[in-house]
Amino acid sequence: xxxxxxxxxxxxxxxxxxxxxxxxxxxxxxxxxxxxxxxxxxxxxxxxxxxxxxxxxxxxxxxxxxxxxxxxxxxxxxxxxxxxxxxxxxxxxxxxxxxxxxxxxxxxxxxxxxxxxxxxxxxxxxxxxxxxxxxxxxxxxxxxxxxxxxxxxxxxxxxxxxxxxxxxxxxxxxxxxxxxxxxxxxxxxxxxxxxxxxxxxxxxxxxxxxxxxxxxxxxx
Amino acid sequence: xxxxxxxxxxxxxxxxxxxxxxxxxxxxxxxxxxxxxxxxxxxxxxxxxxxxxxxxxxxxxxxxxxxxxxxxxxxxxxxxxxxxxxxxxxxxxxxxxxxxxxxxxxxxxxxxxxxxxxxxxxxxxxxxxxxxxxxxxxxxxxxxxxxxxxxxxxxxxxxxxxxxxxxxxxxxxxxxxxxxxxxxxxxxxxxxxxxxxxxxxxxxxxxxxxxxxxxxxxxxxxxxxxxxxxxxxxxxxxxxxxxxxxxxxxxxxxxxxxxxxxxxxxxxxxxxxxxxxxxxxxxxxxxxxxxxxxxxxxxxxxxxxxxxxxxxxxxxxxxxxxxxxxxxxxxxxxxxxxxxxxxxxxxxxxxxxxxxxxxxxxxxxxxxxxxxxxxxxxxxxxxxxxxxxxxxxxxxxxxxxxxxxxxxxxxxxxxxxxxxxxxxxxxxxxxxxxxxxxxxxxxxxxxxxxxxxxxxxxxxxxxxxxxxxxxxxxxxxxxxxx
Numbered sequence: 001x002x003x004x005x006x007x008x009x010x011x012x013x014x015x016x017x018x019x020x021x022x023x024x025x026x027x028x029x030x031x032x033x034x035x036x037x038x039x040x041x042x043x044x045x046x047x048x049x050x051x052x053x054x055x056x057x058x059x060x061x062x063x064x065x066x067x068x069x070x071x072x073x074x075x076x077x078x079x080x081x082x083x084x085x086x087x088x089x090x091x092x093x094x095x096x097x098x099x100x101x102x103x104x105x106x107x108x109x110x111x112x113x114x115x116x117x118x119x120x121x122x123x124x125x126x127x128x129x130x131x132x133x134x135x136x137x138x139x140x141x142x143x144x145x146x147x148x149x150x151x152x153x154x155x156x157x158x159x160x161x162x163x164x165x166x167x168x169x170x171x172x173x174x175x176x177x178x179x180x181x182x183x184x185x186x187x188x189x190x191x192x193x194x195x196x197x198x199x200x201x202x203x204x205x206x207x208x209x210x211x212x213x214x215x216x217x218x219x220x
Numbered sequence: 221x222x223x224x225x226x227x228x229x230x231x232x233x234x235x236x237x238x239x240x241x242x243x244x245x246x247x248x249x250x251x252x253x254x255x256x257x258x259x260x261x262x263x264x265x266x267x268x269x270x271x272x273x274x275x276x277x278x279x280x281x282x283x284x285x286x287x288x289x290x291x292x293x294x295x296x297x298x299x300x301x302x303x304x305x306x307x308x309x310x311x312x313x314x315x316x317x318x319x320x321x322x323x324x325x326x327x328x329x330x331x332x333x334x335x336x337x338x339x340x341x342x343x344x345x346x347x348x349x350x351x352x353x354x355x356x357x358x359x360x361x362x363x364x365x366x367x368x369x370x371x372x373x374x375x376x377x378x379x380x381x382x383x384x385x386x387x388x389x390x391x392x393x394x395x396x397x398x399x400x401x402x403x404x405x406x407x408x409x410x411x412x413x414x415x416x417x418x419x420x421x422x423x424x425x426x427x428x429x430x431x432x433x434x435x436x437x438x439x440x441x442x443x444x445x446x447x448x449x450x451x452x453x454x455x456x457x458x459x460x461x462x463x464x465x466x467x468x469x470x471x472x473x474x475x476x477x478x479x480x481x482x483x484x485x486x487x488x489x490x491x492x493x494x495x496x497x498x499x500x501x502x503x504x505x506x507x508x509x510x511x512x513x514x515x516x517x518x519x520x521x522x523x524x525x526x527x528x529x530x531x532x533x534x535x536x537x538x539x540x541x542x543x544x545x546x547x548x549x550x551x552x553x554x555x556x557x558x559x560x561x562x563x564x565x566x567x568x569x570x571x572x573x574x575x576x577x578x579x580x581x582x583x584x585x586x587x588x589x590x591x592x593x594x595x596x597x598x599x600x601x602x603x604x605x606x607x608x609x610x611x612x613x614x615x616x617x618x619x620x621x622x623x624x625x626x627x628x629x630x631x632x633x634x635x636x637x638x639x640x641x642x643x644x645x646x647x648x649x650x651x652x653x654x655x656x657x658x659x660x661x662x663x664x665x666x667x668x669x670x671x672x673x674x675x676x677x678x679x680x681x682x683x684x685x686x687x688x689x690x691x692x693x694x695x696x697x698x699x700x701x702x
Contacts, residue, residue, distance in 0.1 A: 118428055119428065121403060121425055122399065137388065137389075137392060141385065144381070157384055160388045161388065164388060164391050164395070167395045168395055171399045172407055173402065173407025174395065175345075
């Protein structure tokens with residue numbers, strides 16, 4: 001394969017990992033959402049580039065979905081929700097940012113160590129793409145466990161989805177089913193944002209999920 | 221002439237989908253419950269027809285020996301639960317727990333859930349199976365949160381977060397499977413068709429398969445409720461409407477485990493790949509022991525039976541992990557028996573909680589005096605779930621234990637310990653619930669007893685006598701599972 005094409009694909013995939021790291025240390029609600037929009041933008045660029053070099057026009061659809069829904073609509077909606085609910089204060093993380101970043105670096109190293117030997121038979125493009133994708137997924141998981149806030153968790157989940165899109169487009173010629181399912185997941189995200197955030201607010205005056213943990217239903 | 225087999229398979233999917241659309245549109249709350257029952261009955265009839273005509277597998281859908289009984293079980297429990305749900309929901313409307321708008325939503329979601337579970341069982345394409353499991357998760361999340369109490373919202377949120385992380389891991393595993401298979405089979409739909417994967421799995425890269433299976437086991441295992449991925453399960457069971465607890469425990473956990481089994485078959489077809497058994501045995505055993513100790517300190521009746529579901533899913537994973545004709549046979553039998561028994565218990569619990577107005581076990585006493593039919597139904601159900609003779613679960617648990625004793629005595633001792641601890645806990649709680657002086661409301665229950673007693677009769681019948689064709693069919697499938 002053309003050397004330059006490969007390098008550009010790596011740049012986008014590596015860029016996605018970088019933006020995942022940026023998501024980890026955001027401590028303000030609005031900047032978190034902006035960085036997520038950037039995350040989705042990078043993933044759509046990466047998918048579009050894959051569509052170009054693999055000659056797979058249906059992947060452009062996936063790229064367009066990622067761009068329109070995740071980079072534009074969801075961030076704007078979240079922004080509005082936060083303004084309306086008045087919760088744009090700082091968000092607490094469970095542990096310090098330094099520890100989270102160190103953990104993140106460890107996870108990236110882990111995914112590279114796991115993926116590269118296993119995919120030795122595949123082309124360079126697939127190998128490194130998958131290693132990056134697993135890194136993004138693990139970083140998303142790390143973000144979900146390190147946030148107390150419901151919005152933070154939803155964004156963590158959507159960044160995991162971006163990692164999955166990266167993996168699915170990296171696996172050459174994977175049938176359209178995955179694109180359908182990805183569209184599906186976006187629907188899930190929308191439903192959750194719509195229903196849960198409003199109802200959580202309605203009931204608790206807060207989207208801090210620690211408020212939820214009081215109701216364990218376990219008291220005798 | 222149209223192909224009858226493929227017509228029936230499509231009908232199993234189209235009937236619930238059409239019913240969901242119809243129920244979402246119809247405003248009247250009287251007929252909708254009946255229409256819901258009618259939809260599930262039609263689906264059940266189509267599923268039974270699969271015993272007689274079976275279509276050729278396509279790249280998307282497949283009917284084989286392994287899934288046909290699960291489809292029939294799924295549609296059967298779906299039907300009986302819809303009968304139970306009709307009376308249950310009527311009571312919820314009367315007491316104002318649910319408004320007609322939510323009722324419409326509930327019925328549409330019920331049929332969508334049936335559609336998703338049938339699709340997951342019928343799917344040949346592993347990607348399609350994933351989509352179906354995701355749809356089933358989404359619908360149950362929405363139904364768990366339907367009462368909109370703080371507890372219900374917390375349960376739904378927890379379920380959503382854990383369920384979707386699990387589902388995400390499963391998708392990554394599916395992508396890895398595709399990667400391994402496309403290197404051998406070439407790109408395209410064939411490389412995702414399970415029937416092709418199983419045949420050609422010996423040529424796949426074992427390292428890729430290993431990693432894929434770990435992701436798939438963790439991903440779908442979250443949906444099965446295996447410890448330590450079970451945190452969503454008790455909350456979701458306790459806070460949602462009881463018919464949903466019944467289908468969650470009886471069907472959805474089975475569907476997720478079925479997905480794991482499909483991939484286990486691919487794994488064991490490749491000799492160089494990691495043996496999937498020990499992983500499943502470990503997770504299963506941990507689940508049994510953990511859940512049986514957790515059973516003691518429960519205060520909420522639905523939560524207690526949710527932990528019992530974790531225990532039984534552990535037993536089933538353990539059995540399939542041990543493998544071999546006998547353990548697989550027992551695992552299959554246990555899956556079916558648990559599904560019937562646990563949904564019957566939830567039918568009883570649903571009416572009990574409604575008539576007593578509480579789910580707290582401390583406030584429910586002496587049921588056999590105040591409500592003899594419900595009380596004794598619960599007693600029989602709990603005896604069955606404890607694995608006491610003469611019920612069907614005794615037979616499957618006995619088979620699992622005896623086959624394990626001959627191969628891995630240490631594991632069998634741990635399993636037996638877990639089962640005994642669970643038995644003690646359930647016995648203790650049952651004693652309080654069913655016997656002694658009656659407490660709380662003694663108003664007669666508006667209940668439909670038919671679904672509960674049909675299930676229990678089937679479980680009893682299976683414990684006493686399994687017909688020969690059924691046994692030979694089980695043996696055949698157990699051989700396929702390896």
